[in-house]
Amino acid sequence: MQFLRFLLPVCLGVLSVTGFAAPLTGQMARVGVTDSDIEDLRRWREMRQWMDEAIAQGAEGLILDINVTQSRAQAALSLAEEITRLKVKTKAYVNTSAIGGGALLALACDEIWMAPGSRIGAAPPKVTADEALSPKAQDTLLAESLAVLKAGARSLCKLKGHRPEIADAFVDRDKGLVLGATTLADKGELLLLDADTAVQPIEGKPLLARGIVPNVEALAKAAMPEGKLLVLNGVWYEQRLKKAEEAKPTSPVAAKPEVPAPSVISHSQSFAGKVVIIPVGQDDLIIPARFEFMKRTLGRCNHDGAEAVIFELDTPGGLAWDTISLMMKDLQGLKARSFAFVNTRAISAGAMIAMATDAIYMAPASAIGASTPVSGDGTPLAEAERAKNNSAFMGMARTVVREKGHDVRIIEGMIDMDRGLSINGQVIIPKGEIVTLDSAQATMLIDGKPLLARGIVKSIEEIKQRESLKGEVITAEPTGFERIAIWVTRYAAILILIGLAGGYLEMQTPGFGLPGFVSVAAFALFFFGHYVAGSLAGQETMVVAAIFILGVVLIGVELLAAPGTILPGVVGFVCVMVALVYAMSGWEVVVPEGGSAGGFNLGAYAAGLRSFALGVTGAAVLITLLCVWLPDLRPFRTLILQASAGGTLEDAPAMQAAIRARAGDTGTARSALRPYGTIDIGGRLVEAMVEGGYLQSGTSVRVREIRGEKIIVEAV
Known part of the structure; x- marks a missing residue:
């Protein structure tokens, strides 16, 4: 029995090696690549799943069927680096064109083959024009993109045995390309090779491509005369997953040796x-x-x-x-x-x-x-x-x-x-x-x-x-608290949005309810995450927290106690902004070699200012939407007494009194208006509001305008 327990896993391993667990042995896999596949990262990840599954199932090689005309080379560079890491022989088939990002994907393959009349090359960096930037700044941005792209393309060529000078000429129009006595591209123009030029022999070897073949099937047949060409797509992948699910044993047969993880x-x-x-x-x-x-x-x-x-x-x-x-x-x-x-x-x-x-x-x-x-x-x-x-x-x-x-x-x-x-x-x-x-x-x-x-x-x-x-x-991986800090610093703008919106809604409702708890929780998580992240340390944590609380109190004074005075609200907003931006940025003073302290550097606060602006803008939009839609939502409509008492909300005496009010009517404030309160108009008590200030109880008032259900008054 012990012998059988030992023998069974060995037999399963032998079966795996001989092909029973590798159904794609002897087949070449083909995947089509277009402009959208390069520009859409989600689409590329899906294709990578197909490639990885085919390789895991024993595919002998992979053919990239490239038809790319205008995708950005920068977007394709990281994708090309992924192709170089695949553990099978890779071939690029330039089917009509491999321009821009398509050229880099081709350079990442072990072999390049051309269709009749196809083209490859012209992969310069593309930088979006920005009128706000000076010409010098635009040149710098282009130079940075060019340097990174050129180094990456050269690495691909050197790794796969292609000529590095071709990568330079594909990417940099100032290089040109002269090999021996043959001028392939003059300075000032990008290198773009047709099929005949790409396969012509230079110094005893093809310039770039191995040869010209009529179609992908012919290329696969030449590589594996007895093999088959498997087309990778979403339908094939779903079928593979379904078969794998059906093939799962109903009971465990033997423990599979595990590959030790890092x-x-x-x-x-x-x-x-x-x-x-x-x-x-x-x-x-x-x-x-x-x-x-x-x-x-x-x-x-x-x-x-x-x-x-x-x-x-x-x-x-x-x-x-x-x-x-x-x-x-x-x-x-x-x-x-x-x-x-x-x-x-x-x-x-x-x-x-x-x-x-x-x-x-x-x-x-x-x-x-x-x-x-x-x-x-x-x-x-x-x-x-x-x-x-x-x-x-x-x-x-x-x-x-x-x-x-x-x-x-x-x-x-x-x-x-x-x-x-x-x-x-x-x-x-x-x-x-x-x-x-x-x-x-x-x-x-x-x-x-x-x-x-x-x-x-x-x-x-x-x-x-x-x-x-x-x-x-x-x-090394982050601990639990460090993961929280990373999450908080990455999504700080969302916490600011939730905190500000919750705080505003809490100030507009009596008592202390759900919006207040949500706001407190959001800002507590914000400051705790940045404290763990190291943006705050020691006594500065207390100082920043005090500035933030002071700002909240001043904003509360503006909204509740002294509306219309403006100054408390402005100072409070500035205090809140300083506290939040500082928490997201921290303070670092660095000393250059033989120089003085770097001092204040606004660039260090750019990310914090951007997150704060996004949070404030998002909060303003959210508050506006809640004010417009919240009263009409089903859970909130059920809080209003209507048909169960006979009639509707408009039938209530207070609403009837408000409906009879007209612009120009005069009365007396029966409570302080800050900005809402109660006024007496002809013996009827109605709710009214004042704009741009507040009124004390007993003030004579006049109805200035009727705005929907709101009665706007002013002092006489």
Whole structure:
């Protein structure tokens, strides 16, 4: 019996290897790619599910049937990097055209094949024109996009064995392309290859494409004469899921060996002797709470005695001042060895973090650089402000980079496009271009030493082997409270919206009810999340809370006690704004190399101001909608006594008295109008309101106008 228990899993494994668990063995999978597939991220994720399922089912290869004419190359770059990671042979079939983003997807494949009359190329960065930006700012924005795109495209070519100079000519119109005695593109024009040119031999090998084939079926037949071509689409995927569900055994037969997952830390797990991985993804560097999480993780590494820290970077950038603080304080104070694994992008703030580590490693298709500071909304800075920020950032970053043994000229060229990068007379990136290095450039040897990165690796394990790290690899993840802080800082505008709308509705109703509880809960979660995120610390938490409460009290005075005085409301609003924006931004004073304190920097508060503006605008819209629609909703109509008492609301004596009121009628206030109250008109008591102030009881009043069911009065 023990022998059978051992033998059964082995037999199942053999059956899996021989094809019973891999129904697509011997088949090529084909997926069509159009402009909408590149521009719509949801659509692309759906296609990736099809590809992953086909590969998991044993497909021998994947053909991208590309028909793309106008999609943005920037949108396709990250998608192309995903294609390079697929574990099967990939072929691009250019079916009519692979222009813009389609060209990058083709470059990410192992082989490129052309249909008769098809075209490939012309993949420049596209930047939306903005009249608010100066020509210099527009040029800077274009240069940043060009540098990132060109480095990414070169990496794809070098990884897949295509000519890197073709990627340059596809992306940059100023490059042109001359190979041997053949001029393929003059300077000033983008390279766009037709099928015949793409397959012509240059220096003993095809220029780009392997050949011209009439259709996808012919390409699949040439690759696998005995195989079949499987078309991937939504119908096929649903059928696969249905068959997999039907094939599930009704009772467990044998335990399947589990593949060990990467270790993730718990709140109490020690870092002693461990290799700690800190992932830095797409949005991590735009959330202040993630910086606080990284700082706490580095602090624990120091306290517990970690062997090494590895930042795994795949980010387009983020908050510059928070990044500088992390570089100059926390990474400089780290006792363990630090490494950066660029997998696959370390752009802007990500590049600065990488250069603050002891050593950098690049993934095969990766890029690092383009660290020019931009404004809070991502647009380039004005020329004077750009020069000022460039100087400050270079001064601060230069200190860290020099301390870590990297060449300071690299970070200078990443920040300032006017510097370029030249080493020992060799021009690597010309002046006028922002330095962004692909994996081959970052690892190129100059005087026997790598330019920036120590090598190209495919995994964390390779870094461990190269650096002789012995500790267990664990991935740092936020704890429960840190997750709350990240959520709060990401959706702060929504909490502000809920808090303001709830507070206003509470002030318009007697007593303390549900809107008040909702408002208090929203703002309590807001301040608690930002306290955990590190935006607030120590005594400043009490100060900010006091300013916020003072603002709320002043707004209450304006609405309830002294309407129309304006000053308390304005001061209260300013207090609330200062408290909320400060909580979202915090205060960081950084000192450049040999300079004075950076002092107040409005750019550090841009995100907070934007979230506050969104919250206030959303609250105003929500309050307006509630005031218009809330009384008509069924739950609120049931609170009004109508037919059960005989008649309707209009039959009540108070409503009848109000209906008989006319403009010009005079009477006396029987209660204070702040702004609503009761007046006496000809012996009838009716509810009225005053605009732009308040009236004391006993004041003689005159009906100024009737506005629907409202009676507007003024003092006589």
